[in-house]
Amino acid sequence: MMNTSSSPVLRDARRVVVKVGSSLVTNDGRGLDEVAIGEWCRQMAHLIREGREVIMVSSGAIAEGMKRLGWTVRPKAIQELQAAAAVGQMGLAQMYETKLKLNGLGSAQVLLTHADLADRERYLNARSTLLTLLKLGVVPVINENDTVVNDEIKFGDNDTLGALVANLVEADALVILTDQKGLFTADPRKDPAAEFVHEARAGDAALEAMAGGAGSSIGRGGMITKILAAKRAAGSGASTVIAWGREPDALIRLTQGEAIGTLLIAQTQKNQARKQWMADHLQLRGSVVVDDGAVAKLRDEGKSLLPIGMVSVEGDFSRGDVIAVRDATGIEIARGLANYSNSEARLLCRKPSADIEKLLGYAAEPEMLHRDNLVLTR
Numbered sequence: 001m002m003n004t005s006s007s008p009v010l011r012d013a014r015r016v017v018v019k020v021g022s023s024l025v026t027n028d029g030r031g032l033d034e035v036a037i038g039e040w041c042r043q044m045a046h047l048i049r050e051g052r053e054v055i056m057v058s059s060g061a062i063a064e065g066m067k068r069l070g071w072t073v074r075p076k077a078i079q080e081l082q083a084a085a086a087v088g089q090m091g092l093a094q095m096y097e098t099k100l101k102l103n104g105l106g107s108a109q110v111l112l113t114h115a116d117l118a119d120r121e122r123y124l125n126a127r128s129t130l131l132t133l134l135k136l137g138v139v140p141v142i143n144e145n146d147t148v149v150n151d152e153i154k155f156g157d158n159d160t161l162g163a164l165v166a167n168l169v170e171a172d173a174l175v176i177l178t179d180q181k182g183l184f185t186a187d188p189r190k191d192p193a194a195e196f197v198h199e200a201r202a203g204d205a206a207l208e209a210m211a212g213g214a215g216s217s218i219g220r221g222g223m224i225t226k227i228l229a230a231k232r233a234a235g236s237g238a239s240t241v242i243a244w245g246r247e248p249d250a251l252i253r254l255t256q257g258e259a260i261g262t263l264l265i266a267q268t269q270k271n272q273a274r275k276q277w278m279a280d281h282l283q284l285r286g287s288v289v290v291d292d293g294a295v296a297k298l299r300d301e302g303k304s305l306l307p308i309g310m311v312s313v314e315g316d317f318s319r320g321d322v323i324a325v326r327d328a329t330g331i332e333i334a335r336g337l338a339n340y341s342n343s344e345a346r347l348l349c350r351k352p353s354a355d356i357e358k359l360l361g362y363a364a365e366p367e368m369l370h371r372d373n374l375v376l377t378r
Contacts, residue, residue, distance in 0.1 A: 009239045009265060011257035013172035015053040015134070017238075018044065019162030020177045024245040025060030025092070028179075031067050032060065032091055036246065038099045040177070043251040044139060045103035052255065053134040055169065057142045057162040058096065064088030085146030096141045106138040111145035114155055117164055120320035127168050128364075134169075163229040167236040170274065174233045175254065176226050177245035182262035183223060185210050202234035202264040227264075234266035236274060275375035278322050278335055286315020286342050287324035287332070288368065295327050298334055299376060304367040305336070307348035307356065317342045324377075325369065336374030339365040 010016070020040060027033040044054045062081055065088030066074065075081055093109045100107040110130065116122045133140045142165055144155050155161045159176060166174040186194040200207060211223040223242075230240035243250050243261025254260055290298075294309025305325060317323050318341050325334040340348060340360075345368060347359050353366040 008257060009263060010173050010175070010241065010254040013052065013255065015055075015169060015171045016047065016173050016175060016251075016255070017055045017057060017162055017166045017169070017171045018175045018177065018251065019057040019158060020059065020245055021158070021179065022059040022063040023179045024177060025058055026063040026067065029063055029067060029072075032064055032095050034095065034099075037095050038102070040245075040251070041096065041099035041103050041105070041139075043249060045100070045105055046252050047255055048105065048137070048139075050255070055130065055134070055140050055142065055165060055171070056096070057158055057165055058092065059143065059158045061085045061088040061092050061143055062146055064091050082147050089143070089147065092143070093141065096139075100139055106136070108133050108138050108140050110140050110142045111147075112142060112161065112165075113145045113148065117168065121318060123168065124320045130165075130169050157225045159225040159229040160232065163232040163238075163240075166233045166238045170236055171233075171238050174230070174238050174240045175251065176229065176240060176242045177250065178226065178242060179245065180223065180242070181244045182242050183207065183211060183227070197262050198259060199263045199265065202240060202266050203231040207264070230264040234264070234268065235277075237266050237268050239266045240264045274373070278337070278373070278375050279377065281322045281335070284315070284324050284335065285317035285321045286313065286338075287326050288313050288345060289326050289328065289330075292328065295333060298325065298374070302371055304371040305334075305369040305374065306353055306366070307345075307351050307368050308353070310345065310349045310368060312349060313342050313345045315342060319344075319364070323369075325374075331378060333378045334369075334374055334376045336369035339368055339370065 024036060025033060044056065047054050062084045065084030065086065068087050068091070069084060071084070075084065097107045112126065116126055130140050142161070144158060144161055162174055162176060181196065183197040184194040185197060188194040207227045208224065211227040226242050233240050241254060241261050241263050247260055250260055288310050289312045290305065290309045291311055294305060297303040297309065298305060317338055319338055321338050322335055323338045324332045325336070326332050338345070344360055348356060348368065351359060356366065357363040
């Protein structure tokens with residue numbers, strides 16, 4: 001652990017996921033905190049004007065629903081939680097839309113379940129939607145779809161959801177705004193000798209030992225879920241900051257390089273993390289054989305694989321599966337994420353990208369394998 005007075009981690013971040021907890025959003029369950037939400041929206045607008053992309057992961061639907069229904073204790077029955085979420089989601093979405101609009105920004109509500117991210121095709125669809133919204137300058141406001149989840153598919157806390165979204169869009173940083181200043185070596189309410197952790201390595205096992213304890217009566221998380229979220233986000237190269245949500249201009253100051261809260265640094269670069277994940281696949285569902293021209297484009301020029309360079313297709317794979325790229329002799333030269341299934345790929349062999357929509361009835365991407373989702377193996 002070490003102290004730091006400034007950090008380039010968020011200063012250099014182009015794509016940032018911001019997660020705010022229920023206790024902050026709902027002012028400890030008293031109702032949506034209009035002033036606080038307005039402040040976060042103002043700061044996000046500042047980041048976007050600087051050329052950054054921002055995604056908000058916001059808790060608060062169940063807590064707001066509880067308030068509207070007059071409940072003071074979080075229910076345990078799944079159908080009551082779902083009902084509270086359905087009631088509260090209306091106000092939560094409206095509040096973000098209003099405050100973002102005041103700052104010149106559009107907003108979009110995105111509700112996700114674990115099943116959406118576990119299924120590779122739905123995962124890619126969710127990713128495409130979020131990236132398109134960012135290109136359009138719209139702020140996605142994401143929450144778990146508590147109206148339909150059950151014990152088998154729920155994330156369990158929005159800290160985990162924030163990390164999964166960071167991985168989904170390959171964010172540079174995850175900022176978890178909470179009702180604590182950050183991580184301490186022990187519970188400062190019980191141990192006066194507890195020291196504040198300014199900076200550490202995401203995934204350090206010692207952090208989990210420090211961060212025990214449950215969340216509030218309003219939310220589901222605690223510091224341990226934030227530590228585990230940082231560890232998960234680090235898998236795709238995103239560093240995490242855990243900071244007090246009411247710190248003045250926290251998002252702006254963080255992206256100016258100021259040290260606020262606890263910084264948990266990812267040890268893996270973003271591209272390395274994604275490409276290592278592909279390279280580590282022990283079983284591949286299929287492959288495409290390419291001509292010598294495509295081999296040269298991939299190996300020597302770092303280009304994407306276009307359908308026109310494909311000679312044949314082997315195996316049974318779906319969009320989003322990791323597949324191999326082989327030369328005419330059968331040697332694997334690369335592997336990557338398929339933008340089209342095996343049956344679609346067979347129709348695309350030797351065809352220009354301009355013909356994709358005519359052949360398939362739609363065009364997801366102009367490439368079979370995009371260079372950002374491809375790693376050379378030989």
